[in-house]
Amino acid sequence: MDSKAKTLQIAIIEDEDAHYFLIERAISKKIPDVTIHYFKSAGEFLEKFYESGFDIIITDYQLPDMSGIELLEVLNNEGNEIPVIMVTGQGSEMVAVRAMKLGVWDYLVKSNDFFTLLPMVIEKVARERNLEVSLQKSEERFRIVFENSPIGIGLYDSKGYAIEINKALMNIFGVSGLENLNRFTIFDDVNMTDSLKTKLLNGETVRTELCYDLELVKKTNLYNTTKSGTIDIDLLIRMLDAKDDHRLSGYLSVVQDITERKKANENIHMLSQQLLQAQEMERQMISRDLHDKIAQDLSMLKIGCETLIDKNSRPAEDIYSKVSQLSDTLRGIITAVRDMSYELRPPGLDQFGIESTIYQYCKEFSEKTKLNIEFNSAGMGDINLSPDIEINLYRLIQEGLNNIRKHAAASHADIKLVASYPNIIIRIEDNGKGFDVNKRLAGLTNEKRMGLRSMEERVGLLEGKIAVTSQPGKGTKIFIEIPFKEKNNGLEKNSSDC
Incomplete structure (x- = not known):
């Protein structure tokens, strides 16, 4: 013993x-x-x-x-x-x-x-x-x-019939007991897509976020529920093997109601978008003031200086030289103010559209920095983008080129802008010195350089995806995919909506 x-x-x-x-x-x-x-x-x-x-x-x-x-x-x-x-x-x-x-x-x-x-x-x-x-x-x-878990748990037999469910699962689906859920299999659930069912039948584990339609459940008489509308759930279903011969013995499902979390995330997302929009509106106002007021006033001052010289038959040499210097200085200030105005809000975006504006920006950027830029676009003329999408596409390319200028030591860059329904794709490539992506991203929080992080955040706010590929000595490639919104009679239609 x-x-x-x-x-x-x-x-x-x-x-x-x-x-x-x-x-x-x-x-x-x-x-x-x-x-x-x-x-x-x-x-x-x-x-x-x-x-x-x-x-x-x-x-x-x-x-x-x-x-x-x-x-x-x-x-x-x-x-x-x-x-x-x-x-x-x-x-x-x-x-x-x-x-x-x-x-x-x-x-x-x-x-x-x-x-x-x-x-x-x-x-x-x-x-x-x-x-x-x-x-x-x-x-x-x-x-x-099992009974006290705040997470919904269900056990199913090899055919997919429910054999045991806990209280949390009952609360999530608005049922009073097992008898409501054991009359059909998980494969009969109208909210389960064919692809999810196929994965389960192939023995794969299913993990997904699902918009679960309780009205569809009622309409098809799948089971009786006290809830209405839709709920967002985090769903995991895995196959359970018999220990002896690895035959299918059933399924385990784990379900969490993430409706409130999704709403909170959507509110944060909406507030972030509003903040971005407010920032762009502020930039537009400042840009307009710089261009229409300050730049105009400086131009008038420059003209006045030049007219002052013309009206004097021949001023003293030192006065003539001084006025000329002031005129040149004013010319430089006017150029700087207009460049600043264009950086804040490109005027061509509203007048000529996204393609022409980005083309012009790449051309001017190339002239200033001596970076050879090749810009190509496709399919953009067939869509009518919302102003928010247009300015953010412009900002992403602007940030990408500024990153190349500051960090890449590159001589050539390729910019591609393609409309491929239901997304807009941006590719930014350079032949610069490259970097270790994992080390760079891990160290961004400790650095003042926020170029890549800023691009990631902007893409996230647009519900898009960004992938950065780079190796030391082999340049950098940035791939961005954004679901676009079209203007439709003054209303915005999101191409990614269900």
Whole structure:
């Protein structure tokens, strides 16, 4: 026996003292950590049974007040779970069968090797009982976790019929019990797409976020639910294998209601978009003020300087030189102010469209930086983009080219802008020095350079995808995919909407 285990409590019901002492000696010799309780009749034992903590009961078949079979019946009526070993002087197959049907753990005949067999049987029964108790505790712990889990859990048989569901799953789908969900299989659920069903049938694990339509459930009479509308769920379904031969034994589903989380994320997303829009509006206002007021005033001042020189037949040389210098300075300031205005909000975007504006920007950028830029676009003339999408496409290319100028040490860049329904694709490639993408992205939070991070955030706000590929010495490629919004009679239509 395990030295750390508690003392084994054994009750022996035997009316012959001599035989009891032989049994007691055989047990104590082989199982030292044991306490034996001796009873001469079934009635005497039953008086102590209810207040005892016995681990094993050993009873003779022939007792003064009742038979061992009758004692088993009494114990079963009392809900006994303590293992019982029955001993008899003469073996009877009929008695043995009846005893086994009543739940006796073992049946021993008082043969020549009885006193050798009994301790071994007791140890075997104790081990089995300990395993059973451990299993019961484990099942109880599982049951507590299963029933009280805030996450919906469902167990299904090999055909996909529900065999057990917890309270959280009932609450998510608005049902009162298993009977609402066990009349159909998971493959019959109208919210399960064909691709998800195919994956399950192929033995694959399914993990997806699903917009679950409860109105469709009602319309098709799939099951009765107290809920209405739609809910967003995080769904995981995996196949359960039988341990012996890996045959399908059923399915486990784990479901979380993420409706509130999705709404919160959508609100954050909406606020971020509004912030971006407010930023662009502020930029537009500043750009307009710089171009229409400050630049115009500076231009008038420059003209005034030049006119001042013309009206004087020949001013002193130092005055002429000074006015010329001021005029040149004003010309430089006017150019800088107009460049700043164009950077804040390209005027051509509203007048000539996204293609022409980006083409012009690439041309001017190339002239200023000596970076050879090749710009190509396709399919953009066939769509009518919303202003938000247009300015963000412009900003992404602007940020991409500025990153190349600042960090890439490149001599050539390729820009591609393609409308490929339902997305707009941007490709930005350069032949610069490249970098280790993982190290760069990991270190962005500790650096002041926010070019890539800014592009990632902007793409995220547009519900798009961005992929950066680069290696030291082999240049950089940026792939951006954005679902576009078309203007439709003054309203915006998102091509990614269901």
